[in-house]
Amino acid sequence: MDELINIFDFERAAAERLEAGVLGYFAGGAGDEVTLRDNVAAWRRWRLLPRALAGVGEVSTAAEVLGGSVSMPVLVAPVAYQRLVDPEGELAMARAAAAAGTVMALSTLATERPREVAAAAPGGRRWFQLYCFRDRAVTQALVDEAVVCGFEAILLTVDAPRGGNRERDLRTGFAIPAELGVPSVRAALGVDREVTIAETFALMDQALDWDDLAELAGSSPLPILVKGLLTAEDAELAIRHGAAGVIVSNHGGRQLDRALATGDALPEVVEAVEGQGAILVDGGIRRGVDVATALALGADAVLVGRAALWGLAVGGEAGVRQVLELLRGELELALALCGCADPSQLGRGHVRRAPATSVYSG
Secondary structure (H helix, E strand, O other): OOOOOOHHHHHHHHHHHOOHHHHHHHHOOOOOOHHHHHHHHHHOOEEEOOOOOOOOOOOOOOEEEOOEEEOOOEEEOOOOOHHHOOOOHHHHHHHHHHHHOOEEEEOOOOOOOHHHHHHHOOOOEEEEEEOOEOOHHHHHHHHHHHHHOOOOOEEEEOOOOOOOOOHHHHHHOOOOOOOOOOHHHHHHHOOOOOOOHHHHHHHEOOOOOHHHHHHHHHHOOOOEEEEEEOOHHHHHHHHHOOOOEEEEOOHHHOOOOOOOOHHHHHHHHHHHHOOOOEEEEEOOOOOHHHHHHHHHOOOOEEEEOHHHHHHHHHHHHHHHHHHHHHHHHHHHHHHHHOOOOOHHHOOHHHEEEOOOOOOOOO
8 A cells, every 4th residue: 555645546546446336335425426526626725824934843733622632633534334345344444543543433324333343442532423313212222322332422413314316326226235234223223133224214313403402412421513514503503502513514425416515614614603612524635734724714623534434445444544644644744834833723824715716817
């Protein structure tokens, strides 16, 4: 993997290794995939302002996120069904994140249960991504296992009441293999057979509202981060109803096509939250300069999903670790050139909207 020197290299290498249906499932977006592409492009619509003679010698990427330390403000986002790309799936992902000193978020739709992930990387920080079920006892069972297994936060995904129009899957005919199952949901339901993806989504609550968030936040022993918000109004409502923070996200462009890119949505969410909760962002992060831009715009940290998954597909645990180290190295360089000794020193003075392009340019 030494010849792979950035995340785009890993993406291309993963595309060569994965079967077309599996690749489409992870790489694809909704509809015409406008938002999928725009998530990457949005970070390029900002420009960093390097600072000279800042007197910075040593640079650290270490940061504080939700009351705990991380080696860098780059966390591993929840991604479903990781054993589709590697036999060890989420176990390898968890070990790599722990070795890199950062947080791994585990999906409800993982191919390993929370207890198995905790056992694989006992020293790592981990969060649990939650879909709410109509039967609140199932939701509670999922939360209870996460709590017992040392997970530190719940990421409540709210942007997927229905699955998006993912045409790559329709063209390839791809479907999650029935034998793969969702072990955490199977355990929560108390059944002794695999639970298919169709069954799982049929059991989810498609009518969640702000009162449901308040109830969950009020009863949860863990902080709740609301994942899947793009507007100031929803961010304000999330904090008002008990969320400890928000994650600016459009589900990686997999839900509503032409939804606003996260790099464009982030500033208004930061302004709306006004320091009342944690702010994280995902979608389109491919470079350390993307991370630096997000931090300068006010995010506490970013989450990477596809980037980490490409590492897993190419090299298992070692591949994920290399991806995370590439991002760390790029972020460290960006900090140094911006005159910042650590991520907390990045601010709006380090970033500016890129000049508008013109038909007369060039």
